[in-house]
Amino acid sequence: MRNIAVKVIVVFVLLILPLNLFVVFQANAMISTTAEQVRMSEQGMMDVYGETLANRMDNAVSLLYYFETKNTDCLSMTQQTEKNYTYQKGRQQLYYSFRTMADMIDGAEGYFFFFPKVSDMIMLSGSSADEELEKCLQEQRLGDQARQTRGWYIQEAGDNTYAVLYIELKNVSYGAWIDLSDIADNIRKSLDYESLDVVIGEGELPENELFASFRMDNIYIGISLEQDEIIRVHALYQRSQLVMALCYLGLIPVLFLFIRKIFIAPLKKINDAHVQFQKGNMDYRLPEKAGSREFEMAYRSFNKMADHIKDLRIREYESKIEKQKMELRNLQLQIRPHFLQNTFNLIYSLAQARDTESIQNTMLYLSGYFRFIFRSDKELELFAKELKLIEGYIAMASLRYDNGIEFSCDIDPEVEMVRMPPLLIHNFVENAVKYGVCQDRILHIDLQARYDDKRVTFTIMDDGNGMSAEILERNQKMFRGEYVPEDKNAHLGLYNSLKRLKYFYGDTAYIEVISEPGESTCFTISFPYNMEFSDDPGDI
Known part of the structure; x- marks a missing residue:
């Protein structure tokens, strides 16, 4: 009984024959409908x-x-x-x-x-x-x-x-x-x-x-x-009931041969192909043509699977290389000489002013900054940790610019549990300070984060200098994938932020920017995230 052909015959005898006999006796029953x-x-x-x-x-x-x-x-x-x-x-x-x-x-x-x-x-x-x-x-x-x-x-x-x-x-x-x-x-x-x-x-x-x-x-x-049409459909059903029942009784052998040709034989080809593949014949392929569209799709699926397995080692190697390149770009984003130079200059200025408390706070921020970078070997970190780092950076920047910065944030509690690339949002806050500070007025920076419909969305808004129309258009094209800077070092932060989002969260992740020259700039960073499958946040 392990042969599928024998099983098909038994099914026909046990199911179709009694059913058709029943239909023969009930064929004259009236189906009343109006x-x-x-x-x-x-x-x-x-x-x-x-x-x-x-x-x-x-x-x-x-x-x-x-x-x-x-x-x-x-x-x-x-x-x-x-x-x-x-x-x-x-x-x-x-x-x-x-x-x-x-x-x-x-x-x-x-x-x-x-x-x-x-x-x-x-x-x-x-x-x-x-x-x-x-x-x-x-x-x-x-x-x-x-x-x-x-x-x-x-x-x-x-x-x-x-x-x-x-x-x-x-x-x-x-x-x-x-x-x-x-x-x-x-x-x-x-x-x-x-x-x-x-x-x-x-x-x-x-x-x-x-x-x-x-x-x-x-x-x-x-x-x-x-x-x-309603009447015709019901009348056709009544007339064809008896004829179909009688025909099925005489067509059982024909149906078996037909099913054997269109179903059992193609299944045997697929089974033989798997046997060849298990024996190590990696070049074995099924023909593209079959007796039905479904088996043509099955044949093509088997061939694609064979091609995929054959190329798997090469793609794994390329994936590792790309991962290493991404890790290198992350380090390039995280350790920036001009950032360290500005920080050391600030410490020097505070030392001249004998502001011991501010020096201590700045050193604590630097300590947390480097600990955040080097303590964990994880590709993604909890945003709650980065938020503390952002708050420390704002405090340090306020010292440098003589309390010329006001910072506000509105974060959904779920977002603090989100794991994301290190310093991703930190970089945008730094940009807001770097390009938005003015000598004659206070810079307002607003950070918002929402979790809605399995998506995380950040907005970083400031009322600083804004962007020129040319720079805004270039950045928008870069975020849409219509423009790749020839010298990536010139736009390393924004370009690599987009690359990191796409790498970890796929093509549905995006960055958008709007700006009014001399008035405001707003960055929006959004990516898919399922809190149900997130890691245990016990290491906060």
Whole structure:
């Protein structure tokens, strides 16, 4: 009984034969159904979809109304007339607070706020498939085509149809969108009819043309279905039942031969290929052609597996080389002569001033700095340790610049448990001090860290000198991968920070920068992180 062909024969005899005998005796049983019963069933299904959509619309409207009338960040932004540091900070806080509340309810797929005084639109979307709609909404709101109506309406974007809510007030316009194409696809999957057509529209509901439908505000969704097809499907089933049962009784041997050709024989080829591979024949490959697409995919999968195993040693060696290069770049980032020189100069100046307490604090910071670098051989360290180092650096920098720096931070508790490349955020704080300090005013640096939807996001904002348009464009291109500096030493910190993120967290990690010359700079560092699989943080 270990042969698969024998098992197939036994299955046919024990299962198919009794089943067909039963069908023969029950073939004349009537299956009673009517078009009205089917319509009532489908209308009940449509009512469920309609109630769900209504709840989502109500939730979206309630959430937007709450932020427009109650949220202090939103109310403050409506009064801003320029994109200054206060506006950018409020914008960041509005984004995260709205995102948090939106994830807690079953509402729209996306939301937007448009502030006409500064011509700025905030988009909050959970899917990259909504990019076409976002582009369409930006063109309408930022241009001269703003819609003057209030409420829900239909918007086509790309291959999808959306229900869009647009509300325009004096100082702010806001709205949301729901992808109706997903609802239409679910309806099609639920109803297996060739003549089925899902209709989405606005205005009056064409009840005589629709088999079943529901309506919300000015939008309706219905299905068009020919009743003749329902009757034809059920009648065909009744007529074919008896014929199929009798045919199956006589086709058992034919079915066995057919299954042997399309299933058993290809399986034998795959089994023989594994035997050859286990014997050490690394060059053995299966043919690309097979009797079915599934076995062609299985053949190609085996061949790819063989190629992968053959090249595994070379790729492991290349991976080790790349890892060593990355470790070298980390050391280059961590031990910087100009940083040490500035620190020693500060100690010298404090010694001349006989400021013993400040010298002690500076030496303690340096001690912690080098201990952080050399004590552990781990590639990733807890951010809680780096945060203490950042606070020590700010204290030291305040001594150097005569208390010309004010530092604030807002860190989610979960982020302190995140393991990340050493000194990654520290480097950005150093840059904020290095390029942002001014002689005639205090430099404000704000560090925020959030953990949301299995992603960690840091923002480092300062109100220093900002960047020129040329430097900002170059850095943005570098972060998007469109530009690689010819002399990497000239931009070692930013370039290697991006490389380290990609190395440890993959292509979904990114760095973004926005800046206004003479006003502010904001870096955003984001990467995926699953706290459920993080290491034990017992070594804090």
